[in-house]
Amino acid sequence: MSRKKIIAGNWKMNKTPQEADALIGALIPAVADADADVVVCVPYTALAGVTALTKNTNIAVGAQNMHFEEKGAFTGEISADMLLALGVKYVIIGHSERRQYFGETDASVNKKTLFALDKGLIPIVCCGESLEQRELGVTNEHVRLQVKAAFQGITAERAAGVVVAYEPIWAIGTGKTATAAQANEVCAVIRGVIGELYGAATAGAVRIQYGGSMNAANAEELLAQSDIDGGLIGGASLKAEDFTAIVKAG
Numbered sequence: 001m002s003r004k005k006i007i008a009g010n011w012k013m014n015k016t017p018q019e020a021d022a023l024i025g026a027l028i029p030a031v032a033d034a035d036a037d038v039v040v041c042v043p044y045t046a047l048a049g050v051t052a053l054t055k056n057t058n059i060a061v062g063a064q065n066m067h068f069e070e071k072g073a074f075t076g077e078i079s080a081d082m083l084l085a086l087g088v089k090y091v092i093i094g095h096s097e098r099r100q101y102f103g104e105t106d107a108s109v110n111k112k113t114l115f116a117l118d119k120g121l122i123p124i125v126c127c128g129e130s131l132e133q134r135e136l137g138v139t140n141e142h143v144r145l146q147v148k149a150a151f152q153g154i155t156a157e158r159a160a161g162v163v164v165a166y167e168p169i170w171a172i173g174t175g176k177t178a179t180a181a182q183a184n185e186v187c188a189v190i191r192g193v194i195g196e197l198y199g200a201a202t203a204g205a206v207r208i209q210y211g212g213s214m215n216a217a218n219a220e221e222l223l224a225q226s227d228i229d230g231g232l233i234g235g236a237s238l239k240a241e242d243f244t245a246i247v248k249a250g
């Protein structure tokens, strides 16, 4: 089964609205003929500007987080409807930085994933092991557990529409990339879990990204692996030339 590659930038807490507009202005013509799906996950404050600028282009916009309740007294949170009203299509859920610094758990990741699907947003669900877990040899078990927890209660019809991002924590922002073989091995494990839960067709359809210091130089090799269907790119997504090169590699 051939899966369309999906290259997503995760800008994290970078770029004012003005800086975001400038970067998007450079990206629009640069990635216009991309074969891959192109997504930019920008800060909330840049969403209005970036969704307006990317209307009628091949760049889709994502948020970096979202709350799992419809609305109400949740100071500082952003709802799915708020994102949808701006034309946002994707939402990153359970990034390791949110798990590490902001108390995100497997349970909240599951609630958010379910809610995003209910609302028609495409969740990019993150998983990945710490350096300690890799050194202990429990990477596969850990990632399997994260994926099973995230997919809890998701129906078979919806499961294939989830994007999973495998991001080894030790490779994020460190310049240390997993080797293509290491990354592919864990992506295959993730596909295996999805196969156990939903069967071979769903496992063959679901798109699994690699993330963690992916850049213009290593993207091609990573994206050529059998079970890697795209990238979630932090640092290298902040420069138009670098992100464009990764998109082209996809």
Ligand code: PGA
Pocket: 010, 167, 171, 172, 173, 174, 175, 211, 212, 213, 214, 232, 233, 234, 235, 236
């Ligand atoms: P990085 O971040 O590309 O800067 O390592 C990836 C991510 O955290 O999504």
